[in-house]
Amino acid sequence: MSEEQIQLVQWQEQEATLSGIRFKVFVEEQNVSEHEEWDGLDNIDGTVQFMISAEGEAVGCARLLQTGQIGRMAILKQHRNKKLGAALLRQMMEFALEQQFIDGDYSPLWLNAQIQALPFYQKMGFCPEGEEFLDAGIAHKKMVFVHSGEALQNLYKDKVIRLSNPGHFSQHLFQMAQISNRKLDILCENLDGAIWGKLKLADAISAFARKSRYSRVRILLSDIENLNSERKPLIELCKRLHSHMEIRVLKNDDINLNHSYCLADSRHLVFFNSEKDYQGFANYSAAAECHHFEEEFDRLWEHHGEHDENMKVLVI
CATH class of the missing domain: 3.30.870.10 (Endonuclease Chain A)
Structure with missing residues (x-):
């Protein structure tokens, strides 16, 4: 795997890069409408943007909302299967757990996972919750991070x-x-x-x-x-x-x-x-x-x- 760098970035400063990655992954590859993709939550107080780079090139991104929701996680097609997604998610979760302790807010971390990605998130300690539903025409399921010894061992290894x-x-x-x-x-x-x-x-x-x-x-x-x-x-x-x-x-x-x-x-x-x-x-x-x-x-x-x-x- 190529050496990666994960950064917390400001939407105002990296909008072109982040939106470019998400446009390729969600709009072009998965046929998500631009209206649904740009939901107005990227540039509000409490939203934290993450960007992952490999060999100096931005290749993926994700965001963490104030509600504890992890979302808009995208890795460019040519850089998949290199464990970059796992590295990005792990960094986000470590950040979120630290912030929760500082703020005294222990709302659970959660996300809406595409069905084919359920095993990926389950390995990171997320458990499915509720019924399957459609989001932007794609089957999803809500997943919630459950604090357990196994989950934290998988997170921190x-x-x-x-x-x-x-x-x-x-x-x-x-x-x-x-x-x-x-x-x-x-x-x-x-x-x-x-x-x-x-x-x-x-x-x-x-x-x-x-x-x-x-x-x-x-x-x-x-x-x-x-x-x-x-x-x-x-x-x-x-x-x-x-x-x-x-x-x-x-x-x-x-x-x-x-x-x-x-x-x-x-x-x-x-x-x-x-x-x-x-x-x-x-x-x-x-x-x-x-x-x-x-x-x-x-x-x-x-x-x-x-x-x-x-x-x-x-x-x-």
Whole structure:
């Protein structure tokens, strides 16, 4: 596959290029009327345009509406079967999930897929919904993205997602809590509020802990002395959900950890190279790495983690 570049572009600046691609694909190839193609939604607030280029040439495009609808996805005929469509859709979905977390809007991502394209979108985690219908004379079906471990693994694959600010960490911790079923093991310094203080993250961990009687959250802190006076949602959760959540504190001064992490269901990993500088990565297909850190976590939890009565003061 030729090297591709995917950009977020402004309709006003790239109208000729984007409309040219869509005219060739939809109007000329698929006989969609120009009246139906140009629906007035391209140049309004909230619409995000994406353009994919190969070897310096724009070869495809798509748009994301404020409603969460992905549409007008087109790849020029001579550039198909090169996985460019999958790369474009993956980039759009990653962007949309990040924006949803920032905005606090969790409306589902959805699209109207042509019937022959259903398998393509199903591989990316979209599920058919409702009855088949005609759009511009072509058979379609609505498809909705369903958050699941399999869907996010298919989206991110084994990609190492570099994280460089608190919001990035919170987003992926939130997503992993959403898709996990059995356990979350968290090793960190002091539940930094910029990451762990997000109420939406606390709500996702609370929902996980209540998911089944087997769900378990273990939190191991290494720096309780630097816990400040701000409220810690996860500590409050542990008090309310003590049968599913537990906090221990590392008491052995000889232990010098230079990393932190969250392990989700033994295969999803958020890793902190530096909590202080907010540097690290997320990986949704990290079973081998998780196995290594699980052994470390279990050892620390059983042999060096202790209950601390002073923790109760922090939730009063």
